[in-house]
Amino acid sequence: MDFSSLFSDSLQQAFGTSAIVYCLAAIGLNIHFGYTGLLNFGQAAFMAVGGYTMAMFVTQWDVSLWLAMLAGLGLTAVLAILLGIPTLRLRADYLAIVTIAAAEIVRQVYGSIALKKYFGAQDGLTAFSADFRALNPFDGPVDLGIVSWGKNDAWVVLVGWFVVALCCLVVWLLMRSPWGRILKSIREDEDAVRSLGKNVYYYKMQSLMLGGMIGALAGFVTALKSAAINPSFFATDVTFFAYTVLLIGGAARVLGPVVGAIIFWFLLTFLDLFFSAATDDVGSVLIPSSIMTNQQASLVRFIVMGLALMLLMIFRPQGIFGDRRELAIDGR
Amino acid sequence: MAAETSLPTNIETSSEEGLARSAAARAALADVAREPGAAKPDPILVADGITRAFGGLKAVDVAHLEVQRGVITALIGPNGAGKTTFFNLLTGFDRPDDGTWSFNGTKLNRMPAYRVARLGMVRTFQLTKVLSRLTVLENMRVAARGQTGERWWAALFAPLWRGQENENTDRAHDLLARFLLDKKAADFAGSLSGGQRKLLEMARALMVDPELVMLDEPMAGVNPALKQSLLGHVKSLRDEGRTVLFVEHDMDMVRDISDWVVVMAQGQVIAEGPPDSVMADPRVIDAYLGAHHDTKLTFEAEEKILDAAQQELAEEQENEQ
Numbered sequence: 008m009d010f011s012s013l014f015s016d017s018l019q020q021a022f023g024t025s026a027i028v029y030c031l032a033a034i035g036l037n038i039h040f041g042y043t044g045l046l047n048f049g050q051a052a053f054m055a056v057g058g059y060t061m062a063m064f065v066t067q068w069d070v071s072l073w074l075a076m077l078a079g080l081g082l083t084a085v086l087a088i089l090l091g092i093p094t095l096r097l098r099a100d101y102l103a104i105v106t107i108a109a110a111e112i113v114r115q116v117y118g119s120i121a122l123k124k125y126f127g128a129q130d131g132l133t134a135f136s137a138d139f140r141a142l143n144p145f146d147g148p149v150d151l152g153i154v155s156w157g158k159n160d161a162w163v164v165l166v167g168w169f170v171v172a173l174c175c176l177v178v179w180l181l182m183r184s185p186w187g188r189i190l191k192s193i194r195e196d197e198d199a200v201r202s203l204g205k206n207v208y209y210y211k212m213q214s215l216m217l218g219g220m221i222g223a224l225a226g227f228v229t230a231l232k233s234a235a236i237n238p239s240f241f242a243t244d245v246t247f248f249a250y251t252v253l254l255i256g257g258a259a260r261v262l263g264p265v266v267g268a269i270i271f272w273f274l275l276t277f278l279d280l281f282f283s284a285a286t287d288d289v290g291s292v293l294i295p296s297s298i299m300t301n302q303q304a305s306l307v308r309f310i311v312m313g314l315a316l317m318l319l320m321i322f323r324p325q326g327i328f329g330d331r332r333e334l335a336i337d338g339r
Numbered sequence: 340m341a342a343e344t345s346l347p348t349n350i351e352t353s354s355e356e357g358l359a360r361s362a363a364a365r366a367a368l369a370d371v372a373r374e375p376g377a378a379k380p381d382p383i384l385v386a387d388g389i390t391r392a393f394g395g396l397k398a399v400d401v402a403h404l405e406v407q408r409g410v411i412t413a414l415i416g417p418n419g420a421g422k423t424t425f426f427n428l429l430t431g432f433d434r435p436d437d438g439t440w441s442f443n444g445t446k447l448n449r450m451p452a453y454r455v456a457r458l459g460m461v462r463t464f465q466l467t468k469v470l471s472r473l474t475v476l477e478n479m480r481v482a483a484r485g486q487t488g489e490r491w492w493a494a495l496f497a498p499l500w501r502g503q504e505n506e507n508t509d510r511a512h513d514l515l516a517r518f519l520l521d522k523k524a525a526d527f528a529g530s531l532s533g534g535q536r537k538l539l540e541m542a543r544a545l546m547v548d549p550e551l552v553m554l555d556e557p558m559a560g561v562n563p564a565l566k567q568s569l570l571g572h573v574k575s576l577r578d579e580g581r582t583v584l585f586v587e588h589d590m591d592m593v594r595d596i597s598d599w600v601v602v603m604a605q606g607q608v609i610a611e612g613p614p615d616s617v618m619a620d621p622r623v624i625d626a627y628l629g630a631h632h633d634t635k636l637t638f639e640a641e642e643k644i645l646d647a648a649q650q651e652l653a654e655e656q657e658n659e660q
């Protein structure tokens with residue numbers, strides 16, 4: 008088994024375009040769940056609305072990509088308001104239920120035959136990334152020694168991590184301010200915050216909108232990295248992977264989602280490559296097929312990943328970056 | 340006891356003006372009738388026909404109640420009398436089935452809790468609600484009113500709110516010192532003891548700078564020595580010109596600091612008056628301190644006693660006229 012290529016391929020994914028998508032999605036969830044305590048299980052819906060609006064505006068009406076992105080952000084904010092109005096006054100679980108449903112509805116709508124004219128049904132949309140690629144400064148593959156990306160991927164990676172950095176900066180600025188303090192207070196006890204004269208509903212709405220719009224950025228990257236968009240990109244597990252990323256890094260930490268995304272994608276790739284190499288009949292077989300066949304290998308990574316997450320929650324429930332002291336006072 | 344003498348008690352250190360104001364307010368109460376629903380000369384809070392039922396149980400059924408401005412009013416009553424529910428209704432945390440109420444002349448019907456608080460009517464909770472994973476100091480700072488940095492766009496630019504934040508921090512430290520929590524300022528509020536949480540909640544409510552402070556059992560779980568100094572603080576609130584309405588089971592405390600006492604039982608206001616006269620009232624002793632406290636009552640027996648009491652009441656009122 009070639010461990011050095013295993014390692015470099017995993018690093019490639021850890022800093023690659025998928026990691027950026029999940030990192031941005033998790034930054035949004037961090038605002039919702041980590042800071043405000045809102046249970047949004049439909050981050051995929053925000054990503055889909057962002058990505059699809061951008062793609063559709065370009066393909067349907069031929070507007071510039073940047074204007075289409077603004078529209079995507081705007082519609083995501085509208086989605087947040089629509090989901091928030093009926094649920095944010097109720098107990099936390101209602102938002103969870105409504106967002107799960109919304110994610111499914113959104114995906115079905117974009118995949119529906121009736122709207123094929125606009126969203127391309129299961130085939131999705133393509134040919135909307137010209138404006139983005141036109142700005143690409145790279146004219147060939149980028150090789151950084153250990154990792155290397157093709158021309159287009161490198162451009163997405165560069166812009167993507169820049170956007171991640173920008174989002175982290177915004178989150179940091181907001182969460183050290185009185186505004187962020189209100190979000191954290193709402194997470195701790197809504198009624199206490201109300202009794203002090205703060206409009207809890209209004210702040211929850213702002214949180215839902217902001218986190219959703221960062222989710223839209225993740226949707227943009229999802230679409231631009233493959234220069235295509237289709238409903239399968241926004242399946243329910245997207246949201247749960249984003250939560251995994253958040254929990255690995257540590258909720259309510261500015262850099263939690265970044266570290267979480269890098270570790271998540273490193274492990275996921277590493278385990279995949281490792282098990283498929285270990286069960287490969289051609290090479291030196293590490294694991295005999297009576298235990299695991301080559302076909303099973305790619306699924307085993309999720310089992311191991313789940314196990315690792317469980318162990319993390321047991322032995323370091325605050326995540327990599329979390330503060331142990333905060334956890335000690337939970338549930339009192 | 341050394342511990343007791345080291346506690347700051349500023350009962351006697353109130354300003355001249357404050358003392359004069361509270362003396363005047365209490366003098367005004369001298370002429371108020373000692374009966375449920377009595378009209379006050381300068382009410383800050385007026386409630387009318389407030390009812391709230393949970394299923395078949397009428398938890399609150401207050402026909403009329405006025406709270407005098409600038410005095411300390413105690414709300415007492417046996418467990419389950421409806422005191423906390425009444426607090427919830429007045430402050431917008433629960434909606435009554437019926438009734439109107441106003442604060443400083445502003446009608447509060449259907450007003451959300453946060454707006455009630457902004458008007459200057461701030462309450463604490465019987466089951467303390469501290470913000471556990473925030474520090475004690477942050478708990479205080481979040482309560483300050485009118486913070487520029489609470490708007491999302493201003494939040495991004497620290498220079499816009501830094502000055503205000505510093506002022507609030509100073510005020511928070513002053514209040515924490517007053518409640519003996521200044522050494523805990525940097526700790527998580529969740530690490531405080533039960534009594535300390537009560538203190539923090541009270542200090543936090545004061546951070547809002549309320550006109551009317553509503554405290555739900557502020558002294559529960561606070562040690563006797565500290566209780567003594569807290570009594571002083573509550574009195575000084577009145578002397579600053581604030582109005583205090585508090586629920587308490589500790590009769591010594593009620594006797595010590597309240598200017599006026601309202602007694603609730605089974606959702607209704609059954610008596611009102613200055614502490615001494617209320618506590619001598621046979622109706623109150625009956626309902627609250629419990630002539631029948633030790634005997635287990637059947638429902639029928641309870642009805643009978645209630646009827647008898649009501650008859651007695653009616654007779655008494657006739658005699659008075």
Ligand SMILES: Nc1ncnc2c1ncn2[C@@H]1O[C@H](COP(=O)(O)OP(=O)(O)OP(=O)(O)O)[C@@H](O)[C@H]1O
Pocket residue numbers: 393396398416417418419420421422423424425465
């Ligand atoms: N949410 C609720 N649902 C059903 N019943 C309730 C509810 N809240 C209060 N009650 C009932 O209303 C009555 C009054 O309760 P409340 O908490 O107001 O009493 P209290 O006077 O504050 O008592 P304590 O001195 O023990 O705090 C009780 O009989 C209680 O069981």
Ligand SMILES: [Mg+2]
Pocket residue numbers: 422423424465
């Ligand atoms: Mg109570």
